[in-house]
Amino acid sequence: MTDPFRQLTDRVYASPQIGLDDVAEAARAGFGLIINNRPEDESDDQTSGDEIKAAAEAAGLAYVAVPVTHAGFSEWQVKAMADALASTGKPVLAYCRSGARSTLLWALAEASRGISPHSLAANAAKAGYDLTPIRAMLDMLSARGN
Secondary structure, three states, rough: OOOOOEEOOEEEEOOOOHHHHHHHHHHHHHEEEEEEEOOOOOOOOOOHHHHHHHHHHHHHEEEEEOOOOOOOOOOHHHHHHHHHHHHHOOOOEEEEOOOOHHHHHHHHHHHHHOOOOHHHHHHHOOOOOOHHHHHHHHHHHHHHOO
């Protein structure tokens, strides 16, 4: 994978904002789904979700938008992310401005399925992301998911 695609698990990757070339690369690399965790018009220089969706679909990739603002995470977002991750057995690329919100939402979705917060934190750290801001939520969701 190229440097912007940071591996969280054997099939889930997080990335800073992607462009149309990245969609083509994701298709060549065998990804099956792109998850957009960035709200539209967050910055003037971002490629729009509609453009990414069109490029993804043209390349044979599924596309889901689960936007997350800096206000935090809600239950519907965690469920939508979990559903998106469960929708394919192929590799998944989730992106936002830096990849951090995508990583945090991935971890929350996985914790809701009972995955250990410790293992989620270790995987995130290997990819350069820190789950400390949501650790209490991870613990709660993981306990509820078991």
